[in-house]
Amino acid sequence: MTTTSWVDGADSGPYGIDHLPYGVFSTAKDPAMRIGVRIGDQILDLRGLASGTFFLPWIRPAFHEHALNGFMAMGPPAWRLVRHQLTELLSDRRHQDQSATLLTPVAKARMHLPFTVADYVDFYASEEHATNLGRLFRPDSEPLLPNWKHLPVGYHGRAGTVVPSGTPIVRPRGQRKSKDAPVEFGPSARLDIEAEVGFVVGVGTELGTPVNPDDFTEHVFGAVLVNDWSARDIQAWEYVPLGPFLGKSFATSIGHWVTPLDALAGAKAAAPVQDPVPLDYLLESERYGYDLQMSVRWNGTEVSRPPFGGMYWTPAQMLAHMTVNGASLRTGDLYASGTVSGPGPAQRGSFLELTWGGKDPVDLGEGEARTFLEDGDTVIISATARGAEGGEIGLGDVRGTILPAVNLVPLPA
Amino acid sequence: MTTTSWVDGADSGPYGIDHLPYGVFSTAKDPAMRIGVRIGDQILDLRGLASGTFFLPWIRPAFHEHALNGFMAMGPPAWRLVRHQLTELLSDRRHQDQSATLLTPVAKARMHLPFTVADYVDFYASEEHATNLGRLFRPDSEPLLPNWKHLPVGYHGRAGTVVPSGTPIVRPRGQRKSKDAPVEFGPSARLDIEAEVGFVVGVGTELGTPVNPDDFTEHVFGAVLVNDWSARDIQAWEYVPLGPFLGKSFATSIGHWVTPLDALAGAKAAAPVQDPVPLDYLLESERYGYDLQMSVRWNGTEVSRPPFGGMYWTPAQMLAHMTVNGASLRTGDLYASGTVSGPGPAQRGSFLELTWGGKDPVDLGEGEARTFLEDGDTVIISATARGAEGGEIGLGDVRGTILPAVNLVPLPA
Structure with missing residues (x-):
């Protein structure tokens, strides 16, 4: 019943x-x-x-x-x-x-904001996303870097700029450099989204105590949708050798509602088989992801349906990896999956991928086409999943509207 | 008087x-x-x-x-x-x-811990350090990457594992891979230090309001010494393309005492002239760093005296850069300089540089030589500076002793 x-x-x-x-x-x-x-x-x-x-x-x-x-x-x-x-x-x-x-x-x-964010970590767990980015940025070499299938690649983001859904996103300004051009400064011209799923830590750990992937549900309280706004031009110039910084740190939006893991029990689904088999500390007794059907709407038009169920690295593996060096967890730690992209062209979770580096504009109807975000644009990321009783539940939307860049810095004379 | x-x-x-x-x-x-x-x-x-x-x-x-x-x-x-x-x-x-x-x-x-750490950012502001690392890792190309002289390169670290001086440092375990060898798992074999100076934000900002470098003293409360412990083997395998993660996140030690900026007024010193001249948002009306004489002692033997006064990017420039994209500041934000290395061989702030990639052991006296940290080793980073009245002040030491790696992960059967 x-x-x-x-x-x-x-x-x-x-x-x-x-x-x-x-x-x-x-x-x-x-x-x-x-x-x-x-x-x-x-x-x-x-x-x-x-x-x-x-x-x-x-x-x-x-x-x-x-x-x-x-x-x-x-x-x-x-x-x-x-x-x-x-x-x-x-x-x-x-x-x-x-x-x-x-x-x-x-x-x-x-x-x-539903919880106070302690540390924010962002992973890169979709094979399709990592492959797409490799093809776009390094067309002449293997799309996946050698470490990618051995560990869930990740990095720390800025916890202080995680904002609740609906917060307006001011277009960031920063440095960029095109090939053979001088360094420029100005509002980002390649403002993008990353449709992700985030996991929120409830029960922390002491320094020096790695978490077994099988203890995932002992520590993680629930899930939220995440939009990891990304300024691709700023990111491309700054990111060697220490990774993304200002291209990401201006804002990360999360949903208003934290869905408890228990509510996602009906969405558990076998995760892709891994080859090569990862190291012991990443092995799960029961290997599963969550079969969330995500949707990305750009000014009302659905432009993508990323499938979270196909992620190569599972939430439990990300947690185990993040702590294997002894790093402690705190209540409020948020870790996100990285962009969710599926194998199909309409399953990509970033505009960089959807427009293939800005070359193939997306049609938003009524004569509107886009490569990257324009001022005034609104993006809504949503997701549905099978509920514990067989019905459908919907995770809290993440929405944001782009405001024009403002120059608030009084520069020295 | x-x-x-x-x-x-x-x-x-x-x-x-x-x-x-x-x-x-x-x-x-x-x-x-x-x-x-x-x-x-x-x-x-x-x-x-x-x-x-x-x-x-x-x-x-x-x-x-x-x-x-x-x-x-x-x-x-x-x-x-x-x-x-x-x-x-x-x-x-x-x-x-x-x-x-x-x-x-x-x-x-x-x-x-003297303050609750909000976000932790680590820069890479010493030209000598960045050059040394470039020579070690990319011997066949220009040691400095193209962006290095245009912006202070930085990334976010893990705020939750910032610990007070004296906290024992458990040797981290993790993945590593030598050239032509399979992926291995185990305790880091190249455990290192990074001698740094950290700045603590007192007055925060709202999202979307960049900080002018001339407002540095309106926001920053004081300085602490920092040891950004680094597992070089873990870092080398994981860091592409998103930067350092588990190679750093196991622990970052800071001094017990936050020195107010006012107490460092006597240590203000002209910072190196920058060529090329950076973009406007990084220009200071009065350009200065702090002339701190740092000291690194390894099991009691002083092995290096890094000079903080020679840093290419100043603390005010790091603050301006970190916020130019609109990222907000919070009380308790900590940003560190990155490894402080001077031009001399005995002025390098990491053992990677001091031993030139592990090739030239450091003599600690009594027949003891070292390349990287061994279990039981103790490192103390200290610094002195000219006080406001002409005497000498000493920043709070950062010390840490290495404990052996422990296997606390009950692996799945």
């Missing part, structure tokens, strides 16, 4: 009773940031619930915080218990009257 | 009245972490002072925190005022009796 919710319309949408993602919201009436869980088009106020006796006493303080970190740090037993209680509350009609006062329509809420 | 302190022995050492660096300490008797200022071999308890009427009411709460972030966020007026008050308190003998009860000997204190 499928569980249903008494909240109007919830059962037929992407935020049904089998999803229940967590976020942080405020309203005009009550501007305090507080934790809520989404059901249909409503947000259930968990601070309000925690003011009563609904949650166990040791759990309540976490829902008086302004971010999910305290709750995430409590670990799987608390996550499961709260999810179980919320499922019961929102499905059993006997709770409707007393709970309805704690519901706020999403349309009336302002959404904030 | 030179100001002197009534604290015994303070005037003749590196922590005289013209230094007054801030740190966070606790004691066996009172295990609460609290902020102190160092004078000679003593720590003055600022939480204790803030419990009375010594500081202005709006400043007091900052000294009840467990880290410097609150105080640093208050900006230059508060920094100057507190420094002025502390100078008076510790120099005027009339305050001796009442203040002496707030002094704790450094030998009895446990030191903690």
Whole structure:
């Protein structure tokens, strides 16, 4: 028997009773940031619930915080218990009257960053994406670099510029250099997206204790969609030999709603077989990824459907790799998959790939064509997945609109 | 007339009245972490002072925190005022009796991370270091890459593994690959140091507002010494194309004491003339670095004296570059210079350079020679500088001892 919710319309949408993602919201009436869980088009106020006796006493303080970190740090037993209680509350009609006062329509809420980001790591885990970039940048050599199939390549990004979906993206300025031209300075002319999936660490570790890939669900709380905005011209000039820096650090957008891993249980799917077999510390007893169907809309036109299920490196492998040197984890660590690209031309998760380096414009309809982002453009990344009960859930969208570059630096005389 | 302190022995050492660096300490008797200022071999308890009427009411709460972030966020007026008050308190003998009860000997204190690290960025600002690495890794091409003289190359490191001086460093394990050999896994065989100087941001910025290099002292609170431990074999295999990751992220050590920029005023020195002239956003009205004489001791033997004054890119330029794309700053952001190396062979800030890629062992006396770090080795990085009144101050040492790698990962059956 499928569980249903008494909240109007919830059962037929992407935020049904089998999803229940967590976020942080405020309203005009009550501007305090507080934790809520989404059901249909409503947000259930968990601070309000925690003011009563609904949650166990040791759990309540976490829902008086302004971010999910305290709750995430409590670990799987608390996550499961709260999810179980919320499922019961929102499905059993006997709770409707007393709970309805704690519901706020999403349309009336302002959404904030759901958790305080500790460290932000970005991987490069799609074989198709890494291959496309290799072909574009190094047409005369093997597209994949020698290390790529041995380890999930990754790097640290700027945690302080991770912003919630909807935050306007000011076009970054910076240095760039075309072949045989002098160094130039100005607004990026090759502003791009990267459609990614991010994983949020709940339970941290001590320095010196690597995480086994089989312990993935003991540490990771949930998933969010990520748009790793990228200024390709800035990146191309700066990135040797220490990697991407200002080409990425101006902004990284994440969804408002953190989908608990338990809500993705129905989306688990076998990950690609790896050849060569990686080293022991990257081997999983049960190897799986998540079969998320992503969508990239550019000014309303869907331009790509990247398939997350085909990623070469799994979220568990990324976690194991990130810690194998003894690096500790903290609650709020965010690690993203890197651009999700599939084998098909309409499955690429960046415009660099979709337009093949800017050579093949994308048709947005009504005579509009694009290679890279123009001021005023809006990109929305979304994803759906099979819910735990067989229905479809939808991860929180990531959207952003490009604002023109501004010159706010008073230069020395 | 030179100001002197009534604290015994303070005037003749590196922590005289013209230094007054801030740190966070606790004691066996009172295990609460609290902020102190160092004078000679003593720590003055600022939480204790803030419990009375010594500081202005709006400043007091900052000294009840467990880290410097609150105080640093208050900006230059508060920094100057507190420094002025502390100078008076510790120099005027009339305050001796009442203040002496707030002094704790450094030998009895446990030191903690002085501030909560927000983002950690590492630059690559020494021309000699970048040239040495170019010669070692790319012997057949120009040692400096084309971008190096146009921008301060940098990348993000792992903020969560920044640790206070004295924290044991567990030798990291990871993947490595020698030419024509298969991929191997094991403890790093080329464990190295990088002697650096780090700058700590006090006053943050909003997203989209680049910082002018002339506003450096409006944002940066002070300086700490940094040891950016580096596993060269792990780094060499992983770093293309996204830069260093696990080769660095296992640990970065910083000194216990944050030296306020005001205490370094006497060490300001003209920075090298830049050719080509960089872009406008990197131009300073008054171009200067800090003339710090660094020292690297390996098991007690001084093996190098890197000169920080010769760095090609200044701390103000690094700050301007890091934000020119609109990236915001947060209180607690730490950015380090990259390895400090001078032109002389005994001025190199990494063992990779000192031993020229491991080919020329360093003599540590008594028949001991080294190329890279062995288990049990201890490295101490220290630095002295001209104080504001002409004497010599010494920045807080960064020390670390290497522990053997441990296998704590229960591998899947």
